[in-house]
Amino acid sequence: MENILGTNLDRVVILAYFAIVMGFGAYFGKYSKTTSDYFFGGRRFAWWLITISIVATGIGSHSFVKYSTKAYQYGFSSTMTYMNDWFFMPLFLFGWLPIIYYLRLGSIPEYFEKRFSREARYIATFMILMYMIGYIAIQFLTLATALYKIYGIPLMLTVVLIAIATTVYMHFGGQTSVIFTDLIQGFILIFAGILIFSLGLNYLAENTSYSSGLKALWDNLSPQEKLPLANFNDPPDFNFVGIFWQDGVAGSIGFLFLNQGLIMRFMAARSVNEGRKAAAFNVLFILPVSAIVVSNAGWIGKAISNSIPGALPLDLAPNDVFVSVANLIAAPGIFGFVIAALCAALMSTSDTLVNASSSVIINDVYRPLTNNKSSDKEQLRLARLASVLVKVIAVCLVPFFNSFESIYEAHGWFHSTFTPPLVVGVFLGIFWKRFTSSAVIATFIVGAFLMILGQMYPSLISPFSHGIELRPDRGYSYIGALYNLFVCAGVGVLVTFFTKPNPESKLVGLTVFDVHKLKNIFKGSKPNEDKGQAVNVSWDLKEFDEDIISFSKQEMKLMKAKEGDLVYLQDSRWWLGGLKSIHSIFGKPHNQNGVVYINKSHLESGMFEHGLFLKGEKEM
Amino acid sequence: MTFSQTWLPFIYLYGVGGIAFLLGTLLIYKTKALRINYESHKKWFWVLFYGYFFYASVHALFIYLAIGSSY
Numbered sequence: 001m002e003n004i005l006g007t008n009l010d011r012v013v014i015l016a017y018f019a020i021v022m023g024f025g026a027y028f029g030k031y032s033k034t035t036s037d038y039f040f041g042g043r044r045f046a047w048w049l050i051t052i053s054i055v056a057t058g059i060g061s062h063s064f065v066k067y068s069t070k071a072y073q074y075g076f077s078s079t080m081t082y083m084n085d086w087f088f089m090p091l092f093l094f095g096w097l098p099i100i101y102y103l104r105l106g107s108i109p110e111y112f113e114k115r116f117s118r119e120a121r122y123i124a125t126f127m128i129l130m131y132m133i134g135y136i137a138i139q140f141l142t143l144a145t146a147l148y149k150i151y152g153i154p155l156m157l158t159v160v161l162i163a164i165a166t167t168v169y170m171h172f173g174g175q176t177s178v179i180f181t182d183l184i185q186g187f188i189l190i191f192a193g194i195l196i197f198s199l200g201l202n203y204l205a206e207n208t209s210y211s212s213g214l215k216a217l218w219d220n221l222s223p224q225e226k227l228p229l230a231n232f233n234d235p236p237d238f239n240f241v242g243i244f245w246q247d248g249v250a251g252s253i254g255f256l257f258l259n260q261g262l263i264m265r266f267m268a269a270r271s272v273n274e275g276r277k278a279a280a281f282n283v284l285f286i287l288p289v290s291a292i293v294v295s296n297a298g299w300i301g302k303a304i305s306n307s308i309p310g311a312l313p314l315d316l317a318p319n320d321v322f323v324s325v326a327n328l329i330a331a332p333g334i335f336g337f338v339i340a341a342l343c344a345a346l347m348s349t350s351d352t353l354v355n356a357s358s359s360v361i362i363n364d365v366y367r368p369l370t371n372n373k374s375s376d377k378e379q380l381r382l383a384r385l386a387s388v389l390v391k392v393i394a395v396c397l398v399p400f401f402n403s404f405e406s407i408y409e410a411h412g413w414f415h416s417t418f419t420p421p422l423v424v425g426v427f428l429g430i431f432w433k434r435f436t437s438s439a440v441i442a443t444f445i446v447g448a449f450l451m452i453l454g455q456m457y458p459s460l461i462s463p464f465s466h467g468i469e470l471r472p473d474r475g476y477s478y479i480g481a482l483y484n485l486f487v488c489a490g491v492g493v494l495v496t497f498f499t500k501p502n503p504e505s506k507l508v509g510l511t512v513f514d515v516h517k518l519k520n521i522f523k524g525s526k527p528n529e530d531k532g533q534a535v536n537v538s539w540d541l542k543e544f545d546e547d548i549i550s551f552s553k554q555e556m557k558l559m560k561a562k563e564g565d566l567v568y569l570q571d572s573r574w575w576l577g578g579l580k581s582i583h584s585i586f587g588k589p590h591n592q593n594g595v596v597y598i599n600k601s602h603l604e605s606g607m608f609e610h611g612l613f614l615k616g617e618k619e620m
Numbered sequence: 621m622t623f624s625q626t627w628l629p630f631i632y633l634y635g636v637g638g639i640a641f642l643l644g645t646l647l648i649y650k651t652k653a654l655r656i657n658y659e660s661h662k663k664w665f666w667v668l669f670y671g672y673f674f675y676a677s678v679h680a681l682f683i684y685l686a687i688g689s690s691y
Binding site for chain 1: 626628629630633647648651654658660664671674683687689690
């Protein structure tokens with residue numbers, strides 16, 4: 001082991017960080033009593049809580065290394081992939097999100113069974129699990145590569161230690177632990193990224209003739225490095241058009257429509273509208289900030305190389321830019337904190353994916369195979385075991401991904417290989433009623449076969465290459481996604497025209513054409529769309545056999561609610577973000593103003609406290 | 621700098637991406653998934669277009685500044 005980086009203080013900071021996060025996550029285990037709590041956090045959280053926790057999910061440990069590398073090589077165009085997700089937002093916010101939320105889907109494969117067939121569900125399950133577990137393995141590998149340089153522990157042992165550490169809090173807490181640890185880690189990630197940026201600008205100002213670090217950065221990057229989009233079709237390993245199809249199209253649809261971890265986060269929102277707010281805020285504000293957070297070490301590194309010769313090694317490998325720049329500009333302890341942020345990125349992304357994977361294993365493998373006969377308690381126990389199993393498999397896959405030339409390449413291979421058949425399947429499923437069950441299976445199987453052919457014979461991809469150079473022995477990289485999307489969609493469309501579609505009666509609520517009916521399906525009766533006020537009330541217990549709560553007539557009037565409407569009741573302290581809350585149904589009103597009656601089950605689920613007010617809102 | 625380094629990627633991104641965006645918006649409008657007559661949906665309609673032009677403006681600004689910059 002050569003060039004061990006950092007000081008003992010840095011190592012202590014990193015270990016302390018791991019301990020704090022594990023304790024924090026384990027604490028929230030008490031909020032997971034059922035599989036619904038474990039996987040979806042009880043569908044009760046506010047949009048801002050979901051948004052911040054998404055930050056930590058979107059920024060993986062590989063992000064810092066991968067984007068700093070590209071930022072060092074190509075400048076501001078490293079931000080491209082964080083700023084091309086808006087094009088599919090209309091379809092996501094008003095098409096897919098209401099479908100998954102109101103149909104109470106437990107997983108993406110479950111949609112495939114409802115929309116197509118059980119066979120389609122099993123194939124989708126296999127592909128999604130492969131994708132997620134591989135992704136977790138890449139996260140482990142990235143962080144282990146960084147920690148290996150700091151602690152000098154063998155790489156695979158580092159991977160195992162990281163897997164054990166993340167298991168501790170995930171194992172007991174499930175989605176609630178994931179959301180709350182991701183909340184704190186989201187803040188830490190953004191803070192650490194901005195800290196590196198400030199320290200880097202300060203370093204530039206102190207070590208060059210410029211009085212402003214920003215001016216030093218701008219003037220020490222070439223005009224090409226200041227462009228926000230890469231060159232159209234050159235070089236082969238980083239060009240605009242290839243990355244547009246691989247990330248902007250396949251990646252964006254995959255992220256918004258198929259990322260089980262992200263979908264579960266939106267399902268944990270207390271309403272579809274809160275989910276929309278979280279998604280829009282994330283793409284409009286958080287992603288641009290994240291782009292700066294993950295890339296700036298590369299820009300700073302490039303400006304330092306151009307303006308202060310010798311400050312960074314002349315033979316610096318682009319993959320080492322993040323750690324080297326952080327080590328150069330940060331004082332002992334601060335460097336440890338920055339690496340702890342890298343740990344935060346790993347833990348928050350992998351915990352989301354592990355929770356999502358165990359959700360898929362229980363929802364899409366165990367429940368269908370056992371006809372859902374076991375108790376919820378038993379399923380919760382199995383979900384926890386499944387999350388351990390997922391980590392074991394991910395650890396075993398690490399050596400495979402370590403054989404790729406770079407983490408960027410391994411990650412790109414994932415997107416272009418696993419997402420196109422699923423993207424085409426889910427997209428045509430939602431937006432084309434005629435799309436058949438046989439067609440989706442053909443998309444998965446024949447599409448995958450044609451994709452493999454494309455990898456073996458790159459000349460098949462040439463008509464889609466937009467002039468990108470074909471690299472001998474390495475083929476096309478990103479633009480392969482366009483070919484993959486084309487062949488999968490082609491197979492799907494072709495087979496559809498030769499097979500019989502499902503009757504319309506079996507598609508109710510499953511396509512964008514029925515989104516306007518979904519509230520009705522969700523509620524079981526006509527939704528009440530009258531806009532009322534929220535009310536603050538004290539609470540008391542009453543014996544209700546059914547899932548109903550009772551407000552006074554006056555408060556019902558203020559909320560414009562009727563008996564049978566859906567209600568959301570939460571602790572009135574806004575900063576809890578819905579942690580202590582329940583969904584229920586309005587029962588028969590009473591005459592005692594300022595009091596809501598709930599039953600014991602509501603109290604246990606909402607964990608309400610005596611003497612504190614609750615805020616009630618009519619949902620629909 | 622050449623056209624393929626500066627404005628071509630921008631035109632392709634907001635042209636091809638813009639077609640996907642407009643088709644998506646049209647689809648949710650036609651299927652009544654988005655109902656402009658609902659006050660909250662009307663706000664979302666404007667947010668969707670704001671997002672598109674926000675990103676286009678940021679990218680255009682940086683391309684313009686990069687073209688005019690020296691090294």
